[in-house]
Amino acid sequence: MKKQATIKDIAKRLNVSISTVSRALKNAPDVSNGTKASILAVAEELHYQPNRLAVSFRVKHTNTIGVIVPNLDYVLSTMVKGIDEVALEAGYTVMVCQSNESFGREVLNTSRMLQSLVDGLIISVSSETKTFDHIKKFQERDLPIVAFDRIVPEIIAPNVILDNEYGGYIATDHLIQQGYRNIAILAGPKNLGISNARMDGYLKALKENNLKVDPKNIIHCDFNQDYAYFATKELLKSKNRPDAIFTISDRMAIGAMIAIKERGLKMPTDIGLVGFNNEPMLSLLTPTISSVEQPMFEIGKMAAKIFIERLHSEESPITTEVLKPTLIIRESSKRIFI
Amino acid sequence: MKKQATIKDIAKRLNVSISTVSRALKNAPDVSNGTKASILAVAEELHYQPNRLAVSFRVKHTNTIGVIVPNLDYVLSTMVKGIDEVALEAGYTVMVCQSNESFGREVLNTSRMLQSLVDGLIISVSSETKTFDHIKKFQERDLPIVAFDRIVPEIIAPNVILDNEYGGYIATDHLIQQGYRNIAILAGPKNLGISNARMDGYLKALKENNLKVDPKNIIHCDFNQDYAYFATKELLKSKNRPDAIFTISDRMAIGAMIAIKERGLKMPTDIGLVGFNNEPMLSLLTPTISSVEQPMFEIGKMAAKIFIERLHSEESPITTEVLKPTLIIRESSKRIFI
DNA sequence: TACGTAACCGGTAACGGTACCGGAAATATC
DNA sequence: GATATTTCCGGTACCGTTACCGGTTACGTA
Incomplete structure (x- = not known):
């Protein structure tokens, strides 16, 4: 046997x-x-x-699609689940690799995938990735690639991303509607795509509501919780302290929350807080925290769908799909009851 | 080009x-x-x-190892990260598939992997999986398999698992040391391996401390949060209500926490609570919740290590590695301060 | 009856490598 | 100087499958 x-x-x-x-x-x-x-x-x-190997070898394609993600956190792993869903449906096997936010790992992974003849690549690039030759190699071999979650500049390929500006907008606008007037933003690192987009939404909402932008209310810091904690701590010390904070990730929201509590401020009365991603834990905190929710599963499905389309019809147009987030309102920002 | x-x-x-x-x-x-x-x-x-495909085809192995997991939650995804770590190190590529806790998916995945000639399988079986023919097929082809996280009965293969009994033991013993005497357990479904093991630890701790076991304090319910909530609600109504609860998952601990708060009881004074897995959010709740932590990363690394050993030396012994969890003590159970 | 046309099937090259065998040249051994 | 031994390299079969090119056979049609 x-x-x-x-x-x-x-x-x-x-x-x-x-x-x-x-x-x-x-x-x-x-x-x-x-x-x-x-x-x-x-x-x-x-x-x-x-023997799929023999077939693949003969016909020169493998019916497997390579997926590279920086990690498998809540957001990414459900996106991957979405990719999995439609890929499996369409008869493709998915090969998932994590780059661990490391450029080297990402290059290694792409190279291995290229060698084992995946039919293409669906990728969310690592934060370290500044050059894209390893991705261009796919194109040189006429293998389709689609970028999702984080967009890839320099590369002409379909993108599936969140409407980050809109996300920033609805979060900020909501705070304004709740009567907050001095709203700070904990943005991510400067020059990072999603960070800037979410901040643009923030600025747009302020402008539309005729609120002036206070530079001191715009804080750039790392995504992680500790930075957000310290940044918030500083923010709350100032004489004209903000009455609401919008953070572009939930981790940062947590950091902010801790600082807020330490300061003895109450949400939502003294200060409002809105995060981004809507991770499940937010509904377990006291108070529960509002957040912008991404259609993660849909983003994954969309990415795979577009990928498969491009696989079949050589020259389908290169689009960038922009999916809308929705705001989940919870205690941390719900000051007005109707 | x-x-x-x-x-x-x-x-x-x-x-x-x-x-x-x-x-x-x-x-x-x-x-x-x-x-x-x-x-x-x-x-x-x-x-x-x-061309790896040509080589693999010729030499009849692929240097890729198939990994199947029920999902990519916090615990599993860090275990996978551990597998990834040592596999990459050893020159192997990892192919991760999720079964979504579905038996059908799992079978499909194994079959695809078999067809594409993975060199073996590292698997955490889905909860639906009751028959194991799809896994035995690997053995019929002399491909090594190692099971991790959830053990696979009927299959003679190395296992890497947590010492679940010990986990149950330290959690319960800790509660006893803190002065709790009437300790309930929210166990998982009956007949489920990890559930029973953790309960055995619970029973052992009670026995060692000469506490009698009250059958009403042993509740079998689904892993999910809502069940735990309702079960706890019932539990707290009884005249001789427990003064501590050990839940075999953090999700269940959350459910229990909600019920406890609703009842107006305070942790840790009125009642103690210990969960299992030590998911990051536990330290963000009020109160912070104690939990048993698995060495997830190590379990993954160990599984991959053993796998690769078996790959190289045909007949290395079939062991089952049992890793010890550690107890993370937080506010929800820390009643005695020294 | 003869011929054209489907319907059905076989033979074979090829995909990119690896493994084995064997041979020639270079070098060592006596 | 003849033989034995390395050292280095070429030839070739083969892995399992598909694609392509033909060739039979059977059947319909004139």
């Missing part, structure tokens, strides 16, 4: 040629129903399993 | 045979240093990339 049956075995068994077996197995039209049936029967009997 | 260079191309270029090129590329001893160098140079120049 160690050796796997091949089409040769079943050909021998029936005294037909391997070509006939090959055709019968893929239900080609030029095989009689009789032989087709007997071939199928013998295949069943011998527990024949096609 | 569309076609990839092959050893044939570089052989032609140098007027040597493809065998020589093949040998030179893998640094075989019977090629002179001179030709080796020139071959390497030309390979570089032509951007030669070995």
